[in-house]
Amino acid sequence: MPPKAFASVADLADKKQTLEILADGVYALTAEGDPNIGAIEGEDFLVCFEALATPVATQKWLDILRAHTDKPVRHVVLSHYHAVRVLGAPGFGAQSVIAHENTHRLIEERGKEDWDSEFGRFPRLAKNAESIPGLTFPTVTFADRLTINLGGDRGDLVLEHVGRGHTDGDIVAWLPKEKILFAGDLVEAQAALYTGDAYHLEWANNTLDRIKAFGAKQLIGGRGTVSRGQAAVDAAIEQSRTFLTTMIRETTAIQQRGGTVKEAFAACRDALHEDYGHWPIFEHCLPFNVSRLWDELSGIERPVIWTMERDREVWSRLHD
Numbered sequence: 001m002p003p004k005a006f007a008s009v010a011d012l013a014d015k016k017q018t019l020e021i022l023a024d025g026v027y028a029l030t031a032e033g034d035p036n037i038g039a040i041e042g043e044d045f046l047v048c049f050e051a052l053a054t055p056v057a058t059q060k061w062l063d064i065l066r067a068h069t070d071k072p073v074r075h076v077v078l079s080h081y082h083a084v085r086v087l088g089a090p091g092f093g094a095q096s097v098i099a100h101e102n103t104h105r106l107i108e109e110r111g112k113e114d115w116d117s118e119f120g121r122f123p124r125l126a127k128n129a130e131s132i133p134g135l136t137f138p139t140v141t142f143a144d145r146l147t148i149n150l151g152g153d154r155g156d157l158v159l160e161h162v163g164r165g166h167t168d169g170d171i172v173a174w175l176p177k178e179k180i181l182f183a184g185d186l187v188e189a190q191a192a193l194y195t196g197d198a199y200h201l202e203w204a205n206n207t208l209d210r211i212k213a214f215g216a217k218q219l220i221g222g223r224g225t226v227s228r229g230q231a232a233v234d235a236a237i238e239q240s241r242t243f244l245t246t247m248i249r250e251t252t253a254i255q256q257r258g259g260t261v262k263e264a265f266a267a268c269r270d271a272l273h274e275d276y277g278h279w280p281i282f283e284h285c286l287p288f289n290v291s292r293l294w295d296e297l298s299g300i301e302r303p304v305i306w307t308m309e310r311d312r313e314v315w316s317r318l319h320d
Contacts, residue, residue: 004319006312007121007284014124019064020226023178025154027068028220029061033191033280034125035084038182038220039065040175043151045074049173049182051089051136053119056128058091075148077159078138079184079222080167081106082197083118084125089136098146099138100161102169110305111135117306121284162186162210165203166195166222168302174214181214181233185222189236191280193243196288197303200296204244212237223280246271251293265290265318287318 015032022028025041038049046069052058062073073092078085078099086107089097112135119126140146148157155177162172166185173182185194186207195203212234219227219236227236247268254264268290269277276282291314292303304310 004283006315008281009121009123011284012124017064019068021068022180022218022220022226023175025069026175026178026180027065028182028226029064030220030225033223036220036222036224037061038173039069040150040157040173041069041071041154042074042148043154044071045151046071047075047077047148047150047157047173048073048092048094049077050079050085050184051076051087051092053084053122053125054088054128055091055131055133056088057125058088062092077171077173078103078136079172079182079186080170081111081114082167082185083111083115084122085185086136087115087132090133091131096140097136097138098140098142098159100169100171101141101143103167103171104138104141104169106167106169107135107137113305113307116308117311120308120311163202163207164199165207166193167197168199170207172211172214174216179215179217181211181216181219183211183219183221186211187219187221187236187240189219189221189224189227189232189239191221191224192276192282192285193240194281194285194289195244195247196285196292196306198289198292198296200244200248200293204241204248208237208241243272243276247289247293248297251290251297255294255297261291261294262318264294287315290318 015034017029017031020028027039029037040047073094076089076092076094076097081103144161146159158174159171170184170186216233219233227233250267250271251264254267
């Protein structure tokens with residue numbers, strides 16, 4: 001049997017992008033399991049939530065958006081530091097790039113390594129990489145909460161750090177008037193979670209509890225479909241929680257009986273595959289997820305930096 005192709009190097013087919021209008025002036029672009037992205041209209045400006053992997057990809061998103069609004073982009077909000085979410089930010093030409101203070105620190109500490117790692121895992125998303133001028137750094141950061149007044153009768157956009165999860169710098173964007181939540185990669189709807197830089201125990205409990213407490217009527221996760229209606233929103237949150245708690249349960253059991261990380265990977269895959277295995281990037285993510293969780297449960301508080309070399313070593317060790 002041939003070896004399993006590394007990460008997403010064999011996934012080269014373009015994904016269909018779908019623009020969804022969630023409310024007046026509130027947009028989401030989904031792409032069959034590729035990273036989601038959003039935009040919110042202020043009275044005379046736009047706030048864009050997330051960038052894509054390259055400025056060329058970002059410009060294509062703006063071209064779609066321009067069929068609905070010609071307002072200039074004033075702010076770009078980055079939910080966290082991962083390269084495929086931030087390196088396209090210069091394509092917006094925004095006045096400010098907003099993120100959590102920990103996201104700024106993580107870009108300084110490991111941004112270049114993450115860029116190389118993610119583009120090695122996702123060659124399709126790296127198309128037009130020559131358009132990237134360099135690492136993207138936030139120009140505005142905050143610790144807990146930042147509110148953007150959208151002007152007129154549009155209300156506020158509330159950016160909030162709800163706890164550690166996918167990284168230790170994740171933020172969400174909340175529209176209280178419309179009860180719409182952009183959750184970044186803290187929640188996925190019908191797409192597997194990536195947890196290679198995660199804080200699993202906090203994410204599965206306090207962080208998801210705080211997300212649920214918003215009482216959102218629509219939720220846009222980092223990948224997958226838009227969740228519409230309270231029941232669908234709650235289901236997406238609990239689907240993400242179950243993914244995490246299943247990995248924690250299986251990996252803890254293997255560690256407690258003196259097993260190996262490879263055994264934990266196999267146990268997690270067996271436990272998750274029926275419900276999640278058919279969803280985007282499940283096979284891609286799981287080796288990196290279990291490797292990080294094993295470290296966390298072993299007392300390694302901060303995630304080890306991923307490099308192209310470490311990616312390949314982990315993949316090979318867990319699949320051999």
